[in-house]
Amino acid sequence: MNNYDVVIVGGGFAGLSAALVLGRSRRRVLVSDTGKTRNAVAHESHGFFTRDGATPAELVRIGREQLRPYETVELCSVGVKAAKAQSKGFEIKLDDETRIACRKLLLASGVVDEMPEIEGFKELWGKSIFNCPYCHGWEVRDQPLALFGGIELAELLKGWSDDLVLCTDGATLSEDESRLLSKNNIAIREERIVRVEEKNGQLENIVFANGETLARKAIFIRPKQQQHSALAKQLGCEFSDSGTVKVDDFGQTSVPGVYAGGDMIHPMQAISFAVSRGALAAVGINRALLQEDFR
Numbered sequence: 311m312n313n314y315d316v317v318i319v320g321g322g323f324a325g326l327s328a329a330l331v332l333g334r335s336r337r338r339v340l341v342s343d344t345g346k347t348r349n350a351v352a353h354e355s356h357g358f359f360t361r362d363g364a365t366p367a368e369l370v371r372i373g374r375e376q377l378r379p380y381e382t383v384e385l386c387s388v389g390v391k392a393a394k395a396q397s398k399g400f401e402i403k404l405d406d407e408t409r410i411a412c413r414k415l416l417l418a419s420g421v422v423d424e425m426p427e428i429e430g431f432k433e434l435w436g437k438s439i440f441n442c443p444y445c446h447g448w449e450v451r452d453q454p455l456a457l458f459g460g461i462e463l464a465e466l467l468k469g470w471s472d473d474l475v476l477c478t479d480g481a482t483l484s485e486d487e488s489r490l491l492s493k494n495n496i497a498i499r500e501e502r503i504v505r506v507e508e509k510n511g512q513l514e515n516i517v518f519a520n521g522e523t524l525a526r527k528a529i530f531i532r533p534k535q536q537q538h539s540a541l542a543k544q545l546g547c548e549f550s551d552s553g554t555v556k557v558d559d560f561g562q563t564s565v566p567g568v569y570a571g572g573d574m575i576h577p578m579q580a581i582s583f584a585v586s587r588g589a590l591a592a593v594g595i596n597r598a599l600l601q602e603d604f605r
């Protein structure tokens with residue numbers, strides 16, 4: 311059975327960042343990645359220092375390329391199916407049934423967004439339907455925007471446009487919420503939404519159940535999320551009420567030797583945060599390995 315210091319589950323932004331730190335720390339590392347980075351659907355990625363406007367695929371390509379000099383780091387496109395704690399470390403089973411062993415395990419498998427059941431929605435996700443104004447607000451600044459969310463999202467989006475309509479898709483807002491939105495010149499549409507229409511791959515209209523349409527350039531939404539992989543649950547890691555994996559400052563979960571980083575550990579999600587959380591977990595892991603060997 312192949313033996314590694316660390317197996318990293320997920321080679322997105324957190325996983326690749328951790329692999330770089332661990333490779334440079336002379337650790338034998340396997341990065342397993344099924345290649346479904348969360349923002350892969352977006353044309354461009356924004357807000358990541360020195361790489362504003364790069365495509366998500368380009369960022370991943372550079373990240374992988376820069377691991378090449380570190381010959382102790384292996385990349386593998388077969389996913390991790392299961393992991394089991396052993397007396398010293400973990401036994402890992404890959405999707406092709408290969409078994410490997412490692413001393414520490416880093417989960418960097420990200421989250422998946424749940425799309426509402428609205429016709430045309432999935433196709434526009436990452437093109438003109440977005441979750442984060444910090445990532446995509448600038449490109450649609452001062453444009454007519456819709457938001458599928460609450461007061462918090464409305465308050466945030468005011469920083470990018472004054473032409474905002476909050477769509478509740480059938481839900482009713484409280485009087486206080488309606489008053490606050492009206493005070494800020496934010497219109498409300500409480501009708502059910504049946505579909506979104508596009509032209510040349512960009513949002514054109516939101517269509518309501520009563521047949522009326524609302525012309526908008528983009529929609530911002532806070533979708534529900536799930537963990538991309540069931541491994542954290544399978545291993546018995548503790549979760550927060552919001553569904554993220556609980557970790558300490560260096561990514562250690564509630565299960566000894568299992569670390570986690572990236573979107574899966576925090577609701578504040580962006581490439582810069584994922585990269586930082588991956589690097590911190592790598593330092594935590596390397597420190598733990600050094601201590602084990604030294605004492």
Ligand SMILES: Cc1cc2nc3c(=O)[nH]c(=O)nc-3n(C[C@H](O)[C@H](O)[C@H](O)COP(=O)(O)OP(=O)(O)OC[C@H]3O[C@@H](n4cnc5c(N)ncnc54)[C@H](O)[C@@H]3O)c2cc1C
Binds near residue numbers: 354418571582
């Ligand atoms: C539409 C959209 C646009 C966005 N745009 C931006 C932007 O412009 N700028 C920005 O900073 N942020 C943006 N984000 C947020 C950004 O995508 C995330 O913060 C970032 O991808 C998190 O990195 P991560 O490494 O935690 O997870 P991910 O990048 O999602 O990587 C997780 C990886 O783990 C793999 N994986 C999962 N399970 C397994 C398994 N069992 N075995 C092996 N591999 C597995 C997945 O296939 C994936 O490759 C956007 C998000 C969305 C949804």
